[in-house]
Amino acid sequence: MNFNADSSQHKDENTDITENLYLKVKILCWVMTGPQNLEKKAKHVKATWAQHCNKVSQHCKVLLMSSEENKDFPTVGLKNKEGRDQLYWKTIKAFQYVRDHYLEDEDWFMKADDDTYVILDNLRWLLSKYSPEEPIYFGRRFKPFVKQGYMSRGAGYVLSKQALKRYIDAFKTEKCTHSSSIEDLALGKCMKVMNVEAGDSRDTTGKETFHPFVPEHHLIKSYLPRTFWYWNYNYYPPGQGPGCCSDLAVSFHYADSTTMYELEYLVDHLRAYGYLYRYQPALPENILKEVSQVNKNDDPKVKLENP
């Protein structure tokens, strides 16, 4: 049952919010992949969450970054070497490519892995409160090594337009270099040097939105052992059980192919009919005004009773 098909039958305020956010919050997401992972991993990204983008092409884009160009898949070729120790080189090159080709078209630039599941609607909601001109970036904030913290690689992270500009400029002016192969830490250090703020990506109840693991590992209290590094790395006090994760989660990492499709089904298809969610966050002021302007003349009661 595709409830969104209702929009053609009567003016459906239901899609107004998502459409408004889609047009307002312009995102480019690039996914780190490689030739050996196209069929194993990147394919499933393409089939699931990347579908929620690339519809109105100027406002949302998902790019697959590989060492080799593949026109059919398609992937961008960064012409770098593959390998775990090359991750930061790849990251730098990918951001350079994005800056060169897409800086003017988009406002926010996210990096994800090919085993990261991303919920773009929730990313848009998170970012709608900020301006792309602010030097800020978001992700799962870790506390060690960098005073303001840095963003965990696997859960993905997103830079504002200003943050991206500063990041690329930093390499031109050599304020930042390829200092190590530990991508997230090196990037985090560079962000600090360039005065890009490490943002708080938690929802309005303080629950995390970017997740370094799949839902099961976060939701089940004893899944990650007490001695696991994760508990000491988290910048904010980590929640356990249902408090681990926001209703409006942005990402989950280490999602294998089955999990990608399962998440897609749970997020975008299966729902509890008529259920009034406990967590009902508001839209930011400016979006709210726009949406209500559009619907000023709609009386919901009238709509429902006169099919």
Add this chain to the structure above:
Amino acid sequence: MLSEGSSFLKGVMIGSIFYALITVLGHIKIGHGNRMHHHEHHHLQAPNKEEILKISEDERMELSRSFRVYCIILVKPRDVSLWAAVKETWTKHCDKAEFFSSEDVKVFESINMETNDMWLMMKKAYKYAFDKYSDQYNWFFLARPTTFAIIENLKYFLLKKDPSQPFYIGHTIKSGDFEYVSVEGGIVLSVESLKRLNSLLNTSEKCPEQGGMIWKISEDKQLAVCLKYAGVFAENAEDAEGKDVFNTKSVGLFIKEAMTNHPDQVVEGCCSDMAVTFNGLTPNQMHVMMYGVYRLRGFGHTFNDALIFLPPNGSDND
């Protein structure tokens, strides 16, 4: 040697004749039932959008409150971890949920059926439910603790279905001519069906004590046999696209199969958006389903639903 051999052969022959006789008799009874009670709707479908639009807003509020679902979960001591998961998750969304166990289990509250036999447990549980609750609840949902159910979707599915009619719904399986609701996908009975079942349960010839004289029939098949005598027939539940809403498999298993069978349409070909049950989950997976169904979503997607359901009191995982 020869006399032993012929005794053995005699035994085999008698056994085969007996088997054949019972099978034939069984089929005749069932066949007879079919001819007498031919019914139109074998495959129940959820109401479509046009039907929903005809319901006024006041009717919607009243309707939401008018569905009273009593959940029966049949458990055994070995089910404890699933039992705990089920208790902490979906059963909180039943109007009332009670656990019926084969024996008392420490720490877990349950109604002791004092039997290990699943069919006996089921009969006793239905009798208990009828005696105590037939005037307070209008739909009765029975499940094993391997099942995860979304009661809101069940109520949506039951919209416009009159509980004073004999409904017996779920994921059906055909065994030759005989169709029954699989307990693995959950069994839904209207109060009328429960009433009819109950009057039959007191007549032991129609609903036998044990599974069968020579071999045991599973309890869900037994139930179907009984209900048929009362003129209640199994119906498979499907959504407007013809997808099953009661499932005997887990989401994960559906996905894995879809990745093999139709890799270009994995999610689209998987399962209903309005699924009521999935089965074969681990306790951890129940918690993930709870989060996935009642919390995790994409911001901004709101629907004009015909019913409104509030989150239950004293719960933090939904």
